[in-house]
Amino acid sequence: MAELETFPNPRPERDYEIEIVQPEFTSVCPVTGHPDFGTIHVSYVPGELCVELKSFKLWLQTYRNKGIFYEAATNEILDTLVAALAPRSMTVTGEFSARGGVSTTIHCRHDGE
Amino acid sequence: MAELETFPNPRPERDYEIEIVQPEFTSVCPVTGHPDFGTIHVSYVPGELCVELKSFKLWLQTYRNKGIFYEAATNEILDTLVAALAPRSMTVTGEFSARGGVSTTIHCRHDGE
């Protein structure tokens, strides 16, 4: 199974921000079984580690056939990235496509100690 | 009649924000009897409960043939959601279509205790 890979932050003495946008997120609604679609935005100030982009993409693909709600998915992506990277701070936003005309966006933030 | 349903917040120990946009709100002007149209934006930091999206959509549809002014509708939607969810904070914005060239937007905010 896909795992998040990391590489050493090339400039750890500076607080700077890395934004990553993946507009091709898809998972499955645990109630209806229908696919959900969305865009995942990650923004973080790295500590010692940065996430390797290709492994990030492959890891997000593990949600493709997984049943999960929007609120849980966005929080879980944040928790997993925080565990892997120990960032100084991180925000994850999940912007999901409209269902029945109604669209939803979830914004979660973690501040490192 | 449609009722708001809730589900337990999957990550209550974190303050995070849920935004919901419904661009298909419609009600009736209590003076002229003509239909009004608008977009309702809800943004909140959940406490113990989140609103279930399908019940939210159905509940907003109960305004379809109801006579109500913009200012009252937007405040009432906020009050009803606050009563049902007890959010840490919540904003409701009603963005209404132009009438006679003039368009109106109402922004209401509730801060929990």
Place this chain on the structure above:
Amino acid sequence: MAELETFPNPRPERDYEIEIVQPEFTSVCPVTGHPDFGTIHVSYVPGELCVELKSFKLWLQTYRNKGIFYEAATNEILDTLVAALAPRSMTVTGEFSARGGVSTTIHCRHDGE
């Protein structure tokens, strides 16, 4: 019940085109009972008669609580306007909001004899 009103074409000796756009069309799905939303575009070359805009708006509002499919609604709007106006030609387009991610547009045309 609302009826379409007409007025005499002020320049019948010239073939010219009148476009009308109503972005606030709503009807009800005959299967699910849920509201549908769309934009109705009418474009015609008037013969002896033009449609009066306010009566057109009120007449379209009669679909508000009517159960009808997109294909039937768009064709019926064209047929009713053709019967009332006897235009030299007319196009009606119904552009309906996405349901389950899928959006639909219907284009119908009538050529007068």
Place this chain on the structure above:
Amino acid sequence: MAELETFPNPRPERDYEIEIVQPEFTSVCPVTGHPDFGTIHVSYVPGELCVELKSFKLWLQTYRNKGIFYEAATNEILDTLVAALAPRSMTVTGEFSARGGVSTTIHCRHDGE
């Protein structure tokens, strides 16, 4: 009162097209007395004469407090310009602001002999 002024076409041996857009047209609804707003587009192939732009702007301002319907205004602007310029061909489009959610556009064309 403002009159349309003309100047000789600097290149009458070539068929070429002049487009003019005035987004600040306003007149008055003859029924309600309320102001109407719109954009007038003129496009023509000049014959011997071109319209002088400042006089065109001033002449369109004569509609400011005049009661006239959209269909009549657009046709009248075309007829007046055709009479003044004898163009090889001319199109006038009046694109009017929404009233009661409904917006209207009128396209008229004259082909010279």
Place this chain on the structure above:
Amino acid sequence: MAELETFPNPRPERDYEIEIVQPEFTSVCPVTGHPDFGTIHVSYVPGELCVELKSFKLWLQTYRNKGIFYEAATNEILDTLVAALAPRSMTVTGEFSARGGVSTTIHCRHDGE
């Protein structure tokens, strides 16, 4: 002459914001006599009173044939609305069309005591 009408704020115990946009403002330049065009934005936190929208539209139409500079018009609209509504705070912005390529916007704010 048109007068501003008001109605009681339906939720005076909450500080919330009402935005109104009228893109069809027109007045006359007091120097050249030429028409000016602009968009008026009003945003306020109501006290005991809200402005009734139709009377607001009609009252703004009284500027149609009045000679007034942009700076004076925007301040005067704010002063008149403040006198009529006694809002907790109010901002009026006048965004005027380009003249000679140059466009101008005026932002005025009143804070109630």
Place this chain on the structure above:
Amino acid sequence: MAELETFPNPRPERDYEIEIVQPEFTSVCPVTGHPDFGTIHVSYVPGELCVELKSFKLWLQTYRNKGIFYEAATNEILDTLVAALAPRSMTVTGEFSARGGVSTTIHCRHDGE
């Protein structure tokens, strides 16, 4: 397995056009195994039958875990819809997301006899 359902064309005596857009198409690259994403546009003049939209959505979801190239998928969608609907004419366009910076769109057309 999902099957395309149809319903009788409500106005078969008129040639009119039905457009359907599904921006949430996804399949799998048969070479790399990575997911592909795209938008499927269908436009047709119905004969005796129209496609039922919900079954269309479910049927397109059968591509979710299927390995297929863009050119084959677009042609296969057209062939399957033509077989099910016998339309007077039909166009299918598959607009696929960029890979390595390069994006691809396939346009296929069928004309009925």
Place this chain on the structure above:
Amino acid sequence: MAELETFPNPRPERDYEIEIVQPEFTSVCPVTGHPDFGTIHVSYVPGELCVELKSFKLWLQTYRNKGIFYEAATNEILDTLVAALAPRSMTVTGEFSARGGVSTTIHCRHDGE
């Protein structure tokens, strides 16, 4: 003074189209002495010669302090380019900034023999 330079068409046996857009054209109104601004679009099918882009830019700069009307400028640019390049066909469009709210675009075309 700046002169148009040319270079041999690298593929004269094929009819193909070259489009050039210069959004920084400026000249002077011969009546008021005020500067005019616009975008010049040139599109042509080359014969034996193509225009060298830097010389084209410098040559258009010779209009900077020249008094000339829009109609004359656009036709003159076409005539000069046709004389220098003998293209198989050429279109020149001058799209000029609004003056007094009114904007103007001139489209001229030459077809080679």
Place this chain on the structure above:
Amino acid sequence: MAELETFPNPRPERDYEIEIVQPEFTSVCPVTGHPDFGTIHVSYVPGELCVELKSFKLWLQTYRNKGIFYEAATNEILDTLVAALAPRSMTVTGEFSARGGVSTTIHCRHDGE
């Protein structure tokens, strides 16, 4: 030579903001002699005086054939306006067109005492 003209602030007892945008600024590069193009934005809180717009436009035209760098021009425009108007505060932004693919914007601010 063109001079900046002023008029008395009609509402000096209120701090309000006046924004002016001129998208037709042009000067000359002192090194290459080539024309530069840009948009000048001025935003200020007037003290006793406001700048008259037509004189502002004419005064900015004095840069048309003047050799000056972007940084110097933007600062000089701010210094001249501050000297003429003694505003409570003023910002001048010069947004210059790309050269060699690279575009530049200069933001300067003056705070009155």
Place this chain on the structure above:
Amino acid sequence: MAELETFPNPRPERDYEIEIVQPEFTSVCPVTGHPDFGTIHVSYVPGELCVELKSFKLWLQTYRNKGIFYEAATNEILDTLVAALAPRSMTVTGEFSARGGVSTTIHCRHDGE
């Protein structure tokens, strides 16, 4: 060196269109040695062969450090693709970034026999 690879057209009995867009084309100006940037659009009706997208991307990268004019590059890309694919028809458009404010687009077309 990178070579164009092909694969058999999956539906050769149908005339359909394949569009490919590469917005990351870069080459070098043969006169100044400076890099040029552009977008290459290819659109073709395949005969027996389709171009494999990854090899197409790698082959376009061979222009990265090659000195070539826009007109020659666009024609050469068309000629090479036609030689490799023998399409029923093909259009190549090169849309190049502005230099000195002036931008250029080249449209070339080949019709197979």
Place this chain on the structure above:
Amino acid sequence: MAELETFPNPRPERDYEIEIVQPEFTSVCPVTGHPDFGTIHVSYVPGELCVELKSFKLWLQTYRNKGIFYEAATNEILDTLVAALAPRSMTVTGEFSARGGVSTTIHCRHDGE
């Protein structure tokens, strides 16, 4: 090799901001050898020195065939500019094109002492 050139800040007694945008940055991925593309934004408050724009453009071109990661490139551009200019503060943003659907932006900031 290209070197950054500077010129004296024309207004060192004022803190003002200079923004530079280069949308034509390209380098090479050190792992795959494939080209990367992006836009570099620099924004700074100059001290005694400003960067000369042409030398900046040429210096950024030295990355064209250099293998470097996004995070390292953006930090290195900031460090080099800070060393050359000793700005009061500076931000460098690298906004890189999508790879595998995922796009990345790096924001770095330096505050002078």
